Amino acid sequence: MATIKDISLRCGVSVSTVSKALNGYQDISEATREMIIKTAHEAGYFPDANVRALKMKKTYxxxxxxxxxxxxxxxxxxxxxxxxxxxxxxxxxxxxxxxxxxxxxxxxxxxxxxxxxxxxxxxxxxxxxxxxxxxxxxxxxxxxxxxxxxxxxxxxxxxSDNVEGMRQLTQYIIDQGHRKIAYIHGTKSSVTHNRLVSFHNVLKENGITVPEEYFVEGIYRSAESSEELALRLLNLPDPPTCIIASDDYAALGVMNTARRMGLKIPEDISVAGYDGISVAQALEPKLTTIKQDTxxxxxxxxxxxxxxxxxxxxxxxxxxxxxxxxxxxxxxxxxxxxx
Amino acid sequence: MATIKDISLRCGVSVSTVSKALNGYQDISEATREMIIKTAHEAGYFPDANVRALKMKKTYxxxxxxxxxxxxxxxxxxxxxxxxxxxxxxxxxxxxxxxxxxxxxxxxxxxxxxxxxxxxxxxxxxxxxxxxxxxxxxxxxxxxxxxxxxxxxxxxxxxSDNVEGMRQLTQYIIDQGHRKIAYIHGTKSSVTHNRLVSFHNVLKENGITVPEEYFVEGIYRSAESSEELALRLLNLPDPPTCIIASDDYAALGVMNTARRMGLKIPEDISVAGYDGISVAQALEPKLTTIKQDTxxxxxxxxxxxxxxxxxxxxxxxxxxxxxxxxxxxxxxxxxxxxx
DNA sequence: CTGAAAGCGCTTACAG
DNA sequence: CTGAAAGCGCTTACAG
Known part of the structure; x- marks a missing residue:
C-alpha cells in the first residue's frame, strides 16, 4: 500500500503538504495540489481511516x-x-x-x-x-x-407502534364480524406485553370477552410451535373463528394445521399475522397482517x-x-x- | 477511554511494561503482570485494534x-x-x-x-x-x-454444485413419471447457464425432448414475474405437467397462478423450486426443491x-x-x- | 525484569 | 505557500 510518505517522495514535497493538499486545505498552490492529487491517484493511494482516527478521535x-x-x-x-x-x-x-x-x-x-x-x-x-x-x-x-x-x-x-398496530388489526377483525378471536402471542417481552394489552383493550371497548383458553403463548417465528397450538385451539369445544398469530411465520403454521384438518382459509377459519414479511404476500390467500416499516x-x-x-x-x-x-x-x- | 499511558501512570511502570504484560510476554514478573492486568481491568481498558494494526500491519x-x-x-x-x-x-x-x-x-x-x-x-x-x-x-x-x-x-x-443440483432435481421429476417439464430459469449468469445445461443433459440422457416454449426466462426471486410466465405455460395447447422455477420465491408465484386457475398442487400441476428457503418448507404442500447449504x-x-x-x-x-x-x-x- | 526510544501513517498548530 | 515537529496509542528490538 502506498503511504503519504511515498507520495511526498514522488512529488518532492513534505508529507504535511501532501496531507493538506489531499484534505482540501486552502493554503496550497493550485499547481502543487494538482500534482499531488494526480500522483496519489496514480499510485492508488487512499489515506488509512484507522490511522487518521488516531488523531481525529473519530473512526466513522x-x-x-x-x-x-x-x-x-x-x-x-x-x-x-x-x-x-x-x-x-x-x-x-x-x-x-x-x-x-x-x-x-x-x-x-x-x-x-x-x-x-x-x-x-x-x-x-x-x-x-x-x-x-x-x-x-x-x-x-x-x-x-x-x-x-x-x-x-x-x-x-x-x-413500531405496537399498541396502534394491534389495535388496528383487532378492530379490523372485529369489524369483519368476528367475536371469537384467539391470540397466539410470543414469549414475554415489552413488545409482546404492549400487543397483548392493546388486544385486550380493543376487545373490551367492543364489549367482547373471550375465554382464557384463547390466549396461548407460542414462540416468535416458529411455525412448528404455532402448528401445535393451533391444533389445540381448533379442537376446543368452542373453537375461535379467527386466530391471530404472533407473527407471519407463526401464521403460516396456523394455516398448515387448518388445512391439514380439512379447513379452508378463510371460509372455515380466519388467520392473521404480524410483521408483513414479503413471502406472506406471495401466499394464497394473501395474509392479513400488520406491516412494520422495516x-x-x-x-x-x-x-x-x-x-x-x-x-x-x-x-x-x-x-x-x-x-x-x-x-x-x-x-x-x-x-x-x-x- | 483509558489508554495504555493511563495504565502505566496508575501502576507506576512504563508503557512498554504495560504493553508486554497485557500481551503475555514472558519477561515480566508475575507480580507486575497481575497488578497491571488488574488495573487495566478496573479502568475498563482495552487496546485499540486500529492503532495496534498500525504496527502489526494487520487489522483483523x-x-x-x-x-x-x-x-x-x-x-x-x-x-x-x-x-x-x-x-x-x-x-x-x-x-x-x-x-x-x-x-x-x-x-x-x-x-x-x-x-x-x-x-x-x-x-x-x-x-x-x-x-x-x-x-x-x-x-x-x-x-x-x-x-x-x-x-x-x-x-x-x-x-453450490449447480450441475449436480439440477441433475438431481430433474432426474427426480422424471422418475416420478413426468415427461413434459418446463423450466422458468433466471436471467443469464454462470449459475443460470450451468443449471440450464444440466437440465438439458438430463433430459437428453432420458431420451426426452421438450418443446422450445417450455424454456422461459424469468427474474430470480420474483414471484410476480413467474406468476405471469406460469400463466403463459399453463395456457399452452399442450401444457407441461411440471414446472421448475428458478428459485423458491418464483415457485410460489407458479403455485399462486395454478391455484387461481383452479388447479390443485400436485394433483393437477407439479411445481419445483430451488434454494430451500425456510418458508418454502412451512408451506402446504411442502415444496420440492434443491436445498443449498447456506x-x-x-x-x-x-x-x-x-x-x-x-x-x-x-x-x-x-x-x-x-x-x-x-x-x-x-x-x-x-x-x-x-x- | 524494566524502560527509553524509534516507528507505524497520519494531522495540524506553528514557524518561516 | 511550504515544511519541521509534535503527537495520536500502540509494539518491540535493544540496552541496562
Whole structure:
C-alpha cells in the first residue's frame, strides 16, 4: 500500500503538504495540489481511516449488535431488512458498520470491550437479549446507543407502534364480524406485553370477552410451535373463528394445521399475522397482517444514531414510534356478508 | 477511554511494561503482570485494534461486499443466511467484518478505495454484479478475495454444485413419471447457464425432448414475474405437467397462478423450486426443491478467506463446490402411481 | 525484569 | 505557500 510518505517522495514535497493538499486545505498552490492529487491517484493511494482516527478521535465506524439467537438475527427477515436499510443510510452519512461480537477468536470479551477495541463512534443494538448484563453494560456506557424494539432511558429507541398496530388489526377483525378471536402471542417481552394489552383493550371497548383458553403463548417465528397450538385451539369445544398469530411465520403454521384438518382459509377459519414479511404476500390467500416499516425503522435508527454522535447536546434520548400499516389481505373472512 | 499511558501512570511502570504484560510476554514478573492486568481491568481498558494494526500491519477486519441490487443483498434470505454463517465463522477465527460500500458520505470511491481506506485483511464478495469494472478491479487487486456463486481465476470461489443440483432435481421429476417439464430459469449468469445445461443433459440422457416454449426466462426471486410466465405455460395447447422455477420465491408465484386457475398442487400441476428457503418448507404442500447449504457456503468462504490471509503461499485459488440436497417435499406428483 | 526510544501513517498548530 | 515537529496509542528490538 502506498503511504503519504511515498507520495511526498514522488512529488518532492513534505508529507504535511501532501496531507493538506489531499484534505482540501486552502493554503496550497493550485499547481502543487494538482500534482499531488494526480500522483496519489496514480499510485492508488487512499489515506488509512484507522490511522487518521488516531488523531481525529473519530473512526466513522458504527458497531452493530446482531446476536444470533434462535430464530433471530440475520436469518430473520424482519431484522435483515432493518439492517439493510440501516446500512444504506449510514453509508450515505459517511459511516461504515462493523458487527459487534461477543468473543472474537480466543479472546473473551464483552460487547463493550469489543467497542473499545474497535473504537466505534456509536452503537446500534439491532437484535439482542435486552436483559443480558452485557447488553445493559453497553447501554449504560458512554457510547451513543440506539436500540430497536425495546426502550431504555439511556438510549434512543426506535420501534413500531405496537399498541396502534394491534389495535388496528383487532378492530379490523372485529369489524369483519368476528367475536371469537384467539391470540397466539410470543414469549414475554415489552413488545409482546404492549400487543397483548392493546388486544385486550380493543376487545373490551367492543364489549367482547373471550375465554382464557384463547390466549396461548407460542414462540416468535416458529411455525412448528404455532402448528401445535393451533391444533389445540381448533379442537376446543368452542373453537375461535379467527386466530391471530404472533407473527407471519407463526401464521403460516396456523394455516398448515387448518388445512391439514380439512379447513379452508378463510371460509372455515380466519388467520392473521404480524410483521408483513414479503413471502406472506406471495401466499394464497394473501395474509392479513400488520406491516412494520422495516425500511423506515432502519433508516430512522441510523439517522438518530448519527445525530446523537455528531450533536450529542442537541439530540434527546427519545423513544420514536413509527407508523404501521394494516395489510388486509384475504385470510380473514367477512362474517357480515352471507356468502 | 483509558489508554495504555493511563495504565502505566496508575501502576507506576512504563508503557512498554504495560504493553508486554497485557500481551503475555514472558519477561515480566508475575507480580507486575497481575497488578497491571488488574488495573487495566478496573479502568475498563482495552487496546485499540486500529492503532495496534498500525504496527502489526494487520487489522483483523474483513471487508464484505454486499451490494443491494434488486431482490438481492440482505433482503434476500439466501444471502442473509450465508452472511450470518460467514460472520459466525469469522468471529471464531478472530476477525471482524465490515461492509464495503460504494460511496461513503460525499466521497466517491471505488470498492477498492474503500478497502484501502479501512485496510482490510481480505475481502468477501458475497453479492455483486460480477461484470462491473469496480468488482473486477477488486478481484484483480492484491487483496485476498473469496467470492460466492461465481468463479474467478484470481480468487477463491465457493459455490453450490449447480450441475449436480439440477441433475438431481430433474432426474427426480422424471422418475416420478413426468415427461413434459418446463423450466422458468433466471436471467443469464454462470449459475443460470450451468443449471440450464444440466437440465438439458438430463433430459437428453432420458431420451426426452421438450418443446422450445417450455424454456422461459424469468427474474430470480420474483414471484410476480413467474406468476405471469406460469400463466403463459399453463395456457399452452399442450401444457407441461411440471414446472421448475428458478428459485423458491418464483415457485410460489407458479403455485399462486395454478391455484387461481383452479388447479390443485400436485394433483393437477407439479411445481419445483430451488434454494430451500425456510418458508418454502412451512408451506402446504411442502415444496420440492434443491436445498443449498447456506451455512456451509458461509463458513467455508470464511475458512478459505482466512486461510488465504494467513497462509497465502499454501492456499490455492480453487473453486470449491459444495453438495446440495434434494428436498422431495410434496409438490411434485408421482405419475407412476394410479391414484 | 524494566524502560527509553524509534516507528507505524497520519494531522495540524506553528514557524518561516 | 511550504515544511519541521509534535503527537495520536500502540509494539518491540535493544540496552541496562
Amino acid at each position: 465506524n458504527i458497531g452493530v449488535l446482531f446476536s444470533t439467537l434462535t430464530k433471530h438475527g440475520l436469518r430473520n427477515e424482519y431484522f435483515a431488512h432493518i439492517l439493510a436499510s440501516f446500512k444504506e443510510k449510514a453509508a450515505k452519512r459517511g459511516y461504515d458498520i462493523t458487527f459487534i461480537e461477543h468473543n472474537i477468536g480466543n479472546r473473551k470479551m464483552t460487547y463493550l470491550d469489543h467497542c473499545r477495541l474497535r473504537n466505534f463512534d456509536g452503537v446500534f443494538i439491532a437484535c439482542a437479549e435486552f436483559t443480558e448484563p452485557e447488553v445493559l453494560e453497553l447501554v449504560n456506557s458512554d457510547y451513543p446507543v440506539v436500540t430497536i424494539d425495546h426502550a431504555f432511558n439511556e438510549a434512543i429507541s426506535v420501534l 425500511d423506515k425503522i432502519g433508516s430512522e435508527a441510523a439517522k438518530q444514531l448519527i445525530n446523537l454522535i455528531e450533536n450529542p447536546m442537541s439530540t434527546s434520548l427519545d423513544t420514536i414510534y413509527l407508523k404501521v400499516q394494516l395489510v388486509k389481505g384475504a385470510s380473514v373472512r367477512n362474517l357480515n356478508k352471507a356468502d | 477486519n474483513i471487508g464484505v461486499l454486499f451490494s443491494t441490487l434488486t431482490k438481492h443483498g440482505l433482503r434476500n434470505e439466501y444471502f442473509a443466511h450465508i452472511l450470518a454463517s460467514f460472520k459466525e465463522k469469522a468471529a471464531k477465527r478472530g476477525y471482524d467484518i465490515t461492509f464495503i460500500e460504494h460511496n461513503i458520505g460525499n466521497r466517491k470511491m471505488t470498492y477498492l478505495d474503500h478497502c484501502r481506506l479501512r485496510n482490510f485483511d481480505g475481502v468477501f464478495i458475497a453479492c455483486a454484479e460480477f461484470t462491473e469494472p469496480e468488482v473486477l478491479e477488486l478481484v484483480n487487486s492484491d487483496y485476498p478475495v473469496v467470492t460466492i456463486d461465481h468463479a474467478f481465476n484470481e480468487a477463491i470461489s465457493v459455490l 451455512d456451509k457456503i458461509g463458513s467455508e468462504a470464511a475458512k478459505q478467506l482466512i486461510n488465504l490471509i494467513e497462509n497465502p503461499m499454501s492456499t490455492s485459488l480453487d473453486t470449491i463446490y459444495l453438495k446440495v440436497q434434494l428436498v422431495k417435499g410434496a409438490s411434485v406428483r408421482n405419475l407412476n402411481k394410479a391414484d
